[in-house]
Amino acid sequence: MDIGGINPAVLIASLMVASVPIILAAIGELVVEKAGVLNLGVEGMMIMGAITGFATAVATGNPYLGFLGGAIGGAGLSLVFGVLTQFLLANQVATGLALTLFGLGLSSLIGQGYVGIKPPLTENVPFGPLADIPFLGTVIFDHDWMVYVSIGVCAAVWAVLKYTRLGLILRAVGESHDAAHALGYKVVRIRMLAILFGGAMAGLGGAYISLIRVPQWTDGITAGAGWIALAIVVFASWKPWRVLLGAYLFGGITVLQLNLQAAGARIPVEYLSMSPYLITILVLVIMSSGKGKAALNAPAALGQNFHASR
Amino acid sequence: MTGTARELLAVDNVTKAYPGVVANSDVSFSISEGEIHALLGENGAGKSTLVKMIYGLVKPDSGTMRFRGQAYQPAEPKAARATGVAMVFQHFSLFEALNVAENVALGMESPPPMRELSGRIRSVSEEYGLPLDPDRMVGDLSAGERQRVEIIRCLLQNPKLLIMDEPTSVLTPQEVDILFKTLRQLSAEGTAILYISHKLEEIRTLCDEATILRRGKVVATCTPRDRSAREMAELMVGATLTPPARAALPKGDIALQVTGLSVASPIPFGTSLKDINFSVARGEVLGIAGVAGNGQDELLLALSGELRTAASTIQIDGQPLGAAGPNQRRAAGLVAAPEERLGHAAAPDMSLVENALLSAAIRRKLVRGGFIDWDATRSFAADIVADFDVRTPGTHVAARALSGGNLQKFVVGRELLQSPAVIVINQPTWGVDAAAAAAIRQAILDRAALGAAVVVISQDLDELLEIADNFAALNEGRLTRPRPVEGLTIDEIGLMMGGAHGMEVAHHGH
Numbered sequence: 001m002d003i004g005g006i007n008p009a010v011l012i013a014s015l016m017v018a019s020v021p022i023i024l025a026a027i028g029e030l031v032v033e034k035a036g037v038l039n040l041g042v043e044g045m046m047i048m049g050a051i052t053g054f055a056t057a058v059a060t061g062n063p064y065l066g067f068l069g070g071a072i073g074g075a076g077l078s079l080v081f082g083v084l085t086q087f088l089l090a091n092q093v094a095t096g097l098a099l100t101l102f103g104l105g106l107s108s109l110i111g112q113g114y115v116g117i118k119p120p121l122t123e124n125v126p127f128g129p130l131a132d133i134p135f136l137g138t139v140i141f142d143h144d145w146m147v148y149v150s151i152g153v154c155a156a157v158w159a160v161l162k163y164t165r166l167g168l169i170l171r172a173v174g175e176s177h178d179a180a181h182a183l184g185y186k187v188v189r190i191r192m193l194a195i196l197f198g199g200a201m202a203g204l205g206g207a208y209i210s211l212i213r214v215p216q217w218t219d220g221i222t223a224g225a226g227w228i229a230l231a232i233v234v235f236a237s238w239k240p241w242r243v244l245l246g247a248y249l250f251g252g253i254t255v256l257q258l259n260l261q262a263a264g265a266r267i268p269v270e271y272l273s274m275s276p277y278l279i280t281i282l283v284l285v286i287m288s289s290g291k292g293k294a295a296l297n298a299p300a301a302l303g304q305n306f307h308a309s310r
Numbered sequence: 311m312t313g314t315a316r317e318l319l320a321v322d323n324v325t326k327a328y329p330g331v332v333a334n335s336d337v338s339f340s341i342s343e344g345e346i347h348a349l350l351g352e353n354g355a356g357k358s359t360l361v362k363m364i365y366g367l368v369k370p371d372s373g374t375m376r377f378r379g380q381a382y383q384p385a386e387p388k389a390a391r392a393t394g395v396a397m398v399f400q401h402f403s404l405f406e407a408l409n410v411a412e413n414v415a416l417g418m419e420s421p422p423p424m425r426e427l428s429g430r431i432r433s434v435s436e437e438y439g440l441p442l443d444p445d446r447m448v449g450d451l452s453a454g455e456r457q458r459v460e461i462i463r464c465l466l467q468n469p470k471l472l473i474m475d476e477p478t479s480v481l482t483p484q485e486v487d488i489l490f491k492t493l494r495q496l497s498a499e500g501t502a503i504l505y506i507s508h509k510l511e512e513i514r515t516l517c518d519e520a521t522i523l524r525r526g527k528v529v530a531t532c533t534p535r536d537r538s539a540r541e542m543a544e545l546m547v548g549a550t551l552t553p554p555a556r557a558a559l560p561k562g563d564i565a566l567q568v569t570g571l572s573v574a575s576p577i578p579f580g581t582s583l584k585d586i587n588f589s590v591a592r593g594e595v596l597g598i599a600g601v602a603g604n605g606q607d608e609l610l611l612a613l614s615g616e617l618r619t620a621a622s623t624i625q626i627d628g629q630p631l632g633a634a635g636p637n638q639r640r641a642a643g644l645v646a647a648p649e650e651r652l653g654h655a656a657a658p659d660m661s662l663v664e665n666a667l668l669s670a671a672i673r674r675k676l677v678r679g680g681f682i683d684w685d686a687t688r689s690f691a692a693d694i695v696a697d698f699d700v701r702t703p704g705t706h707v708a709a710r711a712l713s714g715g716n717l718q719k720f721v722v723g724r725e726l727l728q729s730p731a732v733i734v735i736n737q738p739t740w741g742v743d744a745a746a747a748a749a750i751r752q753a754i755l756d757r758a759a760l761g762a763a764v765v766v767i768s769q770d771l772d773e774l775l776e777i778a779d780n781f782a783a784l785n786e787g788r789l790t791r792p793r794p795v796e797g798l799t800i801d802e803i804g805l806m807m808g809g810a811h812g813m814e815v816a817h818h819g820h
Contacts, residue, residue, distance in 0.1 A: 165415070172405050172416050179403035182367070183417050184387035300407060 006259045009138040011252075016139075016147055019251030021046065021205035021213065021222070023150040025229035026236070026243045027157050028201025033233060034161065035194035036174035036301035040096025041081055042202050043226025044103020049074035049203025050210040051107040054119055054217050057207075063122040067146070067207050074203020075196045077103055082195040086188045089305045104220065114217040122146075122212050146208050151244065153201070158240035170194060174299035177306040187306050202226065231280045237297040250276055318343045318502045319364070319382070319395075319471055324373030326359055332526050333359035336373070339521040339528060341471065346493065346503045348513045348534060350546055351523035352743035357506050360523070361473050364504070365397045366390035378470075391419060396464035397473040398457065406449035406579065410459050413448055417463040435462050438492045449579040453602045454485040461492070472496065473504045478512060482601050483771070483804040490516055508546070508744065509772075510539035524548055547744055561779075562592030565763035566613075566644070566732045567625040571632075573612050581605040581787045583612060588782060588792050590732070590763040595754065596792060597778025598767045599807055605787040606767050607649065610736045613765065614646035615639040626732055640672045643731030647721050649740065649767075651714065655721040658710040662702065665709050666691040666724055673728040690727070698723035699749065715742040722750050726757050733757060736767040751777050771803060783807045 025042050032039050039045075052073025057066025081099050084090040125148065127141040161167035170190060173180045177187045209225065210217055228250060236242035257272035265272075320340040326333045334356045341347045351357050362368040364375065366384030375382040377393055384390035387397075404413050411428050415421040422430070428444035435442040440458040448456060457477060464472055474493075478486045493503055493516065505517055513520060514534045522530040522545045530545045571586040583605050590596045600606060611617040613624065615636035624632040626642045636646075648654045656665045667687045671677045676687045691705040698719040702712055709717060722738055738754065739747035755777055758764050767784075768774050774781060775795055782792040783806040790806045 165421070168408075168412055168415060171408065172412075175405040175407050176403075179405060180416075182387075182399060182403040184366075184391075185416075297407075 006256075006263055009135045011255060011259060012139045013142060015248060015251040015255040016143065017213070017251075018255050019247040020146055020150045021208045021225050022229050022232060022250060023154065023244060023247040024146075024205035024208065025202040025226055026232045026247060027150075027153055027240060028198035028205075029229055030233050030236070030238055030240060030243055031157060031170070031201075032194050032198035033302055034174045034238060034299055035170050035191045036177060036299050036304065036306075037085065037191050037195055038092045038096065038303040039078065039081055039099070039195060039198060040093060040230065041077070041099025041103065041226075042198075042229050043222060043224065044100035045074040045077045045199045045202035046103075046206035046209070046222045046226045046229075047107040047220070048077045048103045049206030050221050051111045051114070051206075051217065052076075053203065053207025054114055054210040055110065057119045057211055058114065058117055061120050063120050063211055064145075066119065066211050067204060070203045070207025070211075071200040072203065074201070074206060075199040077106075078195050078199020078202070081199075082192045085305060086191055086195070089307060092303050092305065100226070108219045111217050111219065117217065119211050119215050144212060146204075146212065154240050154244045161240065171299070174301055177301050177304070181306070191306070202229070205229070228276075228280065231284060234298075235280065235283050238299065239297070250280065253279060316343050316378075317341075317376075318345075318378060320376045321360075321364070322374045322376070324360070324363060324370045324375065326356075326363060326368065326370050334363075334370075335526045337523070337526070337528055339531065341502045341504060341519075343470070343502055344497050344500045345519060346497050346505055346517045348517035348520035349504060349506045349523065350508065350510075350513065350520055350542060352508070352546055352745070355523040355546070356526040357523055358475065361397065361475060361504065361506065364390070364471075365395060365473060388419065391467060391469075394468070394470035395473065396467055396469035396471070397475070398460045398464060398477060399475055404448050404456055404459060407447065409445055409447055410442055410451075411444040413459055414444075414463045414466065417460075418467060430466060431462055434465055438462075438465065438495060439488060440492060452604075454481050457481070457489075461489075465496075469501060471502045471504060473506075475506045476508075477505075478507065478509060482807045483800055485601075486512070510534075510542050513542070514539060522546055543744060561594050562761060564589045565592045565627055566590045566765065567628075568613075569623055569625075571612060571619060571623045573608065573617055573619050575605075575608045575787075576611070576617060577607060579603075580608060583608050584787045586789045588789060590765055592731070592761045592763050593758055594780065595758050595764040595766060595778045597774030597781045597795070598765060598784055598789070599769070599771055599774055599781065599803065600767075600784035601807060602769055604784045605789075606736055606769075606784060608787070609784065609789075610646060610648050610734060610767060613644070613734045614648070615644075637672055640669075640728075643673075644734065645669070645673070645725040645728050645730040645732070646734040647725045647736065647738070649736040651717050651721055652710060656709040656717060659708050661708055662695070662700075662705040662712075662720060663688050663691045665720075666694060666705075669724055670728050673730070694720055694723040694727055697727065698753065699746070715746050718742050719746055719750065722753070726753055729760075730757070730762055733762050733764045734767075735765070737770075738766060738768065739770065739773060740768075747773070771800075781806075 025046055029039065029042050049070035053066045053070025056069025057063050077099060081095055084095045085092050122144050124142060124144050130141040131137045161171065169185055173185060173187050173190050181187050206222055210221055214221060232243055232246040232250065235246045253276040257275055260272055261269055318341050322338050323336045325335050337360060349357050359368060363370050366387045366389055382393060384393065411424055411431060414431055415427060421427055431442060431444045435458065440461060442455065442458050442462060448459060477489060481489065497503060507513055517534050520532050520534045521528055522542065524546060534542065567589045569587055572584055574582045581604055588596065608617065612619060615634055618635065619632045621630040621633040626639060626644050629642055631639055631642055652658045657668065667676055667682065670690060674690055676683050676690065688705060694700065695702060695705060700720045701716050712720065722735065725733060739750050742750065751773065754764055754766065766774065766778060778795050780792040781795045781798060783790045785807060
């Protein structure tokens with residue numbers, strides 16, 4: 001059942017895989033922004049995760065340790081951001097941008113010796129006969145672990161933000177750090193933890209690119225995925241399930257344009273490859289034409305540094 | 311409640327210094343169980359620092375506190391709350407994008423599950439005559455309702471001592487009555503209340519005892535019922551006060567005419583203006599009252615030109631300027647001073663000289679052929695500092711470095727010294743101490759006497775009654791018909807301001 005030379009089951013299955021890095025990075029950034037911190041260094045943290053994950057996996061021969069290494073690499077770089085913005089009160093936008101540039105350079109340096117090496121293979125989850133169900137088998141039961149982990153993280157973040165006290169405190173800190181401080185919450189500590197979580201998630205997403213998506217190491221391997229993740233957080237109005245939806249939409253367009261190219265559609269390739277980015281811009285414009293920040297559901301203290309004076 | 315009751319909290323020789331200032335020096339006082347105790351003093355007298363120490367936000371440098379005879383040294387608000395001290399903040403410590411129940415939960419140590427908490431919020435709020443819907447967003451609530459959220463948050467923890475920092479500054483007279491009933495009920499149940507305010511009449515009707523602070527020191531203690539408001543004010547200031555003088559002047563031609571002004575609010579959770587009509591003559595002061603969030607900010611934006619409408623809706627000296635921007639309106643003679651000092655009235659990181667230039671360039675002709683006349687600008691800034699007694703090391707310092715009251719004097723002075731035809735001011739004396747407030751009011755009246763038409767938007771009713779000729783109130787974006795101040799009763803004013811939003815009913819159950 002192919003449509004114009006494209007099999008829908010394969011298309012859906014591959015868009016789910018294509019979306020994983022963006023979902024992970026975006027859900028991490030969502031938590032960071034919910035705490036009131038704007039970390040524009042997602043791209044840098046992703047690529048650090050990509051190289052540290054790759055290096056760990058190659059060194060140990062174990063892809064799962066590789067993912068752990070990627071998370072630690074991303075969190076490590078986010079720690080730099082956290083110390084600069086939360087303790088030294090550096091400007092968050094500038095620090096985030098610098099973090100991306102730093103991450104790109106550092107990963108390239110670390111990656112010198114890893115070009116051309118193949119990482120250990122990550123197995124698909126064995127679902128046995130379930131994978132043989134027509135259509136559903138290909139779409140749902142024929143993936144590696146990380147696809148399910150990314151959905152699980154979305155669900156967990158949603159539940160924590162909505163139902164737990166921890167989530168409530170996190171949202172409160174992002175809404176008004178002064179009020180949260182007045183009530184006795186440790187604003188800086190909570191934000192640091194959120195930043196580390198965001199870094200770990202971005203690193204995990206980066207490791208997925210170098211260990212499964214590509215899988216090998218080249219400079220600039222993340223190719224702007226971090227920026228897309230940032231846009232998707234806004235697109236999703238800071239709601240976890242919409243991050244998943246947004247990432248799938250975006251992944252879908254990316255995969256679709258690849259498939260269309262392969263199927264020989266008579267549209268210039270350049271239009272197809274710029275389409276996901278154009279659509280992201282379009283969606284952001286439509287979303288923000290509403291009633292300002294309130295309509296967007298943005299955390300009120302987003303991007304503001306906190307200093308407990310007196 | 312009388313002083314015979316058991317001592318609840320004693321503060322003994324507490325001192326706290328910040329770099330450059332001694333906020334409290336050897337402060338001592340005590341509160342008994344169930345007593346309503348007033349803490350009086352001007353801005354910067356050290357009231358806030360003192361209560362922050364009691365609430366554990368700030369540690370004293372020296373001195374001790376006792377709570378029910380036990381040594382009391384709260385390291386953080388958590389410890390204070392655990393001991394039984396609760397605090398309602400002056401600037402609400404609320405989260406606009408969260409609902410009432412979530413806001414309450416954030417202020418509690420171990421809140422029950424949300425559903426149970428909602429039920430308790432309902433029952434406690436009914437019991438104390440402060441009805442609240444736990445599921446509403448705090449951003450949609452009025453100032454009075456927001457304060458109720460804070461009070462309920464405290465009450466759910468059964469405090470022994472409730473600290474209230476300037477609780478009535480944002481309330482209508484009816485809402486103040488409801489609050490006082492609640493406070494008296496609490497006091498009768500044995501909860502002590504530490505009440506901070508500079509509204510002396512309120513303190514006289516509500517409080518059992520008062521401690522008066524001046525420059526960080528206790529200068530007097532008294533029983534407010536036995537003293538006149540004037541005596542207490544003079545104790546606070548340490549000098550004799552003269553109320554602003556104003557001569558009854560014949561009014562001139564109409565300088566500002568507003569007809570059918572309707573405009574949507576650009577502010578999130580803001581209030582749109584709906585069909586506003588009024589006119590102000592030369593020499594007249596129109597006072598516009600209203601509880602915060604009823605369209606005050608929007609009205610200022612619409613009058614200053616930051617928010618534009620149809621040309622005919624706003625006429626300055628007969629010219630239709632509703633569609634003109636702030637600079638054209640300034641050129642026509644209208645100056646405006648918004649409420650928010652840092653970031654709206656003044657650019658925080660620019661010097662006073664630069665800030666003076668920003669709004670006065672046109673009327674004072676400080677720019678010639680695209681070049682700034684720095685000499686003239688500097689002398690203009692120096693004039694403001696001298697005329698309005700702005701306490702600052704010089705005009706080169708950043709606006710951010712000035713205290714709130716001093717910056718307010720500077721911002722108001724900057725507008726008043728531009729020989730305007732129409733003056734629009736929102737909250738002219740907000741956060742300014744008594745002596746400076748009197749000076750600002752006098753300056754406004756002097757400008758009116760020189761023939762300016764003045765619109766004062768304020769939440770301080772006493773201030774409006776003192777300086778305004780005519781009085782109107784904003785309520786949900788609508789303006790009442792202006793009425794002469796003479797002969798207005800406080801009840802009529804309350805009704806003009808929209809009453810207490812129908813919540814007095816709840817007290818009938820008691």
